[in-house]
Amino acid sequence: MSIATEKLAVDVEKIRKDFPILQREVNGYPLVYFDNAATSQTPQQVMDVIVDYYSNYNANIHRGVHSLSQEATDKYEAARKTIQKHFNAEKSYEIILTSGTTHGINLVASGFASLLKEGDEILVSALEHHSNIVPWQMICEKSGAKLKVIPMNEDGEIVYSEFENLLTEKTQIVFLNHVSNALGTVNPIKKIIDKAHSKGAAVLIDGAQAAPHIKADVQELDVDFYVASAHKMCGPTGVGMLYGKEEWLKKLPPYQGGGEMIATVTFEKTTYADLPHKFEAGTPNICGGIAFGAALDYMNAIGFDEIAAYEQELLKYATEELLKIEGVKLYGIAKEKTSVISFNIEGLHPYDIGTIVDKLGIAVRTGHHCAQPIMDFYKIPGTVRASFSFYNTKAEIDSFIEAVKKAKMMLS
Known part of the structure; x- marks a missing residue:
């Protein structure tokens, strides 16, 4: 994956104010929405x-x-x-x-x-x-x-x-x-x-x-x-x-x-x-x-080049942090990819991980993602999928990583 090295042009804090749903809480925690591959959120302007x-x-x-x-x-x-x-x-x-x-x-x-x-x-x-x-x-x-x-x-x-x-x-x-x-x-x-x-x-x-x-x-x-x-x-x-x-x-x-x-x-x-x-x-x-x-x-108006560069930065950061967790296996490590991470933790079912991180306010997708032949190829029941958009932040990724660690601790 190619990561832009120049200063990123996306003003994420300003952008986040356009999305009312990002201000809400889930289960008493600030919502972290990492299910963008399923559907994105809608700005107030739309x-x-x-x-x-x-x-x-x-x-x-x-x-x-x-x-x-x-x-x-x-x-x-x-x-x-x-x-x-x-x-x-x-x-x-x-x-x-x-x-x-x-x-x-x-x-x-x-x-x-x-x-x-x-x-x-x-x-x-x-x-x-x-x-x-x-x-x-x-x-x-x-x-x-x-x-x-x-x-x-x-x-x-x-x-x-x-x-x-x-x-x-x-x-x-x-x-x-x-x-x-x-x-x-x-x-x-x-x-x-x-x-x-x-x-x-x-x-x-x-x-x-x-x-x-x-x-x-x-x-x-x-x-x-x-x-x-x-x-x-x-x-x-x-x-x-x-x-x-x-x-x-x-x-x-x-x-x-x-x-x-x-x-x-x-x-x-x-x-x-x-x-x-x-x-x-x-x-x-x-x-x-x-x-x-x-x-x-x-x-x-934000710019697709700017969006792509920022999302690649999020992908790089999340990938590096996730791989620091023992037992994590990534699926889909193509040289060219968008801001999606599919993974499992050895010995744990993806549904169980998704359920626990949801209790901590973090929305990810679990299962075969309507792509069952891919899961059959890897001989797995499904994955945990975290997918990032231009309104997500590294701080949210930090919360996600901590939630995954907690899920692993609780399920192991």
């Missing part, structure tokens, strides 16, 4: 946008001529343009607003069901969240296509040479995460995208865990599909985005039928609307979409 929507212009979009509907539509479409700019999509209609990463993956997988046939192959990495495994297994059952798995090594990295061996002219799509939610590993997606394209395969990247830490440029990556969720980027739950190249979005059939995604409807025939509405059936999470744009504005 909450204000949500309240403003419901207080002042709550209305359905795209369909109404009245002022509130037009205002809501304008703000919703402005948010789409904010998302477009953030991910550097060429066109705003290449951004499909979804209910989250899982929705985006299922939308693409469902579309590929009509394109895949028996004998076709699709590739997935061994590092995936269940959301990027199960939909594709379902599509294989329907289409007869074969799912092949790119293996991982002990460090928690994809074995690239095996990917090259598995990639053939039969490969129709490669799908993998940009960053592993369980281990924090940053995958070499540009290299994988270019190689897959050389064989004529499409690529879908699950960006849910990368998006809070890495500003992905979809044009520079030349990726065909990229998905992310707002709730991991200081936004609300229930909203996310799918980027798709225009050529692919035109090729895929609609995922759902209903209002908004149509041009004309008769009982004899329906014609579909143009992008992006073709994939946005029904009333969307209007407020969520607007708040997603506000969350991106908030994070960009």
